[in-house]
Amino acid sequence: MKAHLTRRYRFSASHRLHCDAMSAAENARVYGKCNNPHGHGHNYMLEVTVSGSVDESTGMVCNLADLDGFVEREILERFDHQNLNCLPEFQSAVPTTENLCIETYRILERGFRHAHLEKVRFEETMMNSFEYAGGAEPHH
Amino acid sequence: MVYLTRRAEFSAAHYYHNPELSAEENRRIFGKCNNPNGHGHNYTLEVTVRGGVDPRSGFVVDLKELKGVLHREVLDAMDHHFLNKEVPEFLTRIPTTENIAITIWQRLAPKLKQAQLHRVRVYETADLFVDFYGEP
Numbered sequence: 001m002k003a004h005l006t007r008r009y010r011f012s013a014s015h016r017l018h019c020d021a022m023s024a025a026e027n028a029r030v031y032g033k034c035n036n037p038h039g040h041g042h043n044y045m046l047e048v049t050v051s052g053s054v055d056e057s058t059g060m061v062c063n064l065a066d067l068d069g070f071v072e073r074e075i076l077e078r079f080d081h082q083n084l085n086c087l088p089e090f091q092s093a094v095p096t097t098e099n100l101c102i103e104t105y106r107i108l109e110r111g112f113r114h115a116h117l118e119k120v121r122f123e124e125t126m127m128n129s130f131e132y133a134g135g136a137e138p139h140h
Numbered sequence: 141m142v143y144l145t146r147r148a149e150f151s152a153a154h155y156y157h158n159p160e161l162s163a164e165e166n167r168r169i170f171g172k173c174n175n176p177n178g179h180g181h182n183y184t185l186e187v188t189v190r191g192g193v194d195p196r197s198g199f200v201v202d203l204k205e206l207k208g209v210l211h212r213e214v215l216d217a218m219d220h221h222f223l224n225k226e227v228p229e230f231l232t233r234i235p236t237t238e239n240i241a242i243t244i245w246q247r248l249a250p251k252l253k254q255a256q257l258h259r260v261r262v263y264e265t266a267d268l269f270v271d272f273y274g275e276p
Contacts (some may be wrong), residue, residue: 001242001272001275001276002273002275002276003238003241003242003270003271003272003275004270004271004272004273005237005238005268005269005270006268006269006270006271007267007268008266008267008268009267054236054238054239054242057158057160057161058156058158058169058170058234058236059156059233059234059235059236059238059239060236060238061238061270063169064268065171139271139273
């Protein structure tokens with residue numbers, strides 16, 4: 001039988017929202033306080049949802065140790081306590097939480113082999129959240 | 141179509157062990173969860189049903205009835221119990237969060253008359269949950 005498993009992780013990072021293709025005035029208008037050249041930071045909450053058949057011998061969709069290990073190595077080590085604007089992933093993309101969500105989805109899609117990736121969900125603050133399911137409609 | 145979700149909590153003990161595997165394999169796959177003396181969690185259960193709104197009552201489902209079924213079928217059997225030893229399904233099925241969600245679905249689905257079961261979500265901790273939609 002098919003089940004969906006969701007795991008939450010947390011990391012903290014700084015960023016500045018700024019687009020080189022826009023004028024200073026346009027950047028200030030579009031990004032407001034987030035355009036502050038010195039940057040600012042968030043405690044991000046990342047939710048990863050995977051799915052698959054529940055293995056009869058283990059009772060699991062995938063071993064949590066594999067998912068935790070992958071996310072720790074490939075995502076938390078990359079983003080936690082970093083300035084997102086300095087990372088190669090965000091040299092040509094503005095580090096909005098939309099783009100962070102898509103980038104995280106792609107890292108998981110490329111490398112995580114133990115279950116099917118359903119979606120990635122981010123909370124940037126308690127007031128806003130973002131979901132990406134690789135173009136598919138997220139399952140609710 | 142309207143979706144209604146009812147939340148409940150239960151606390152239970154469990155451990156993970158497959159008697160068909162060696163002791164060493166059990167330890168490797170299940171880690172700390174393999175301790176045969178068991179450990180416990182405060183589980184949060186979310187049951188979502190869906191249906192049309194009854195024009196007379198304005199309800200998708202009579203919440204009293206849903207609460208009653210939840211208590212009889214799930215909470216009375218699982219709350220403050222050792223899942224591996226006291227819940228019949230888990231004598232042969234490892235009580236992982238995945239299997240707990242499936243078992244709760246199988247207990248509830250035949251008992252709900254008015255509304256259709258849509259999703260069973262079981263939180264083992266605030267940072268880990270499983271959704272089961274009755275998919276084969």
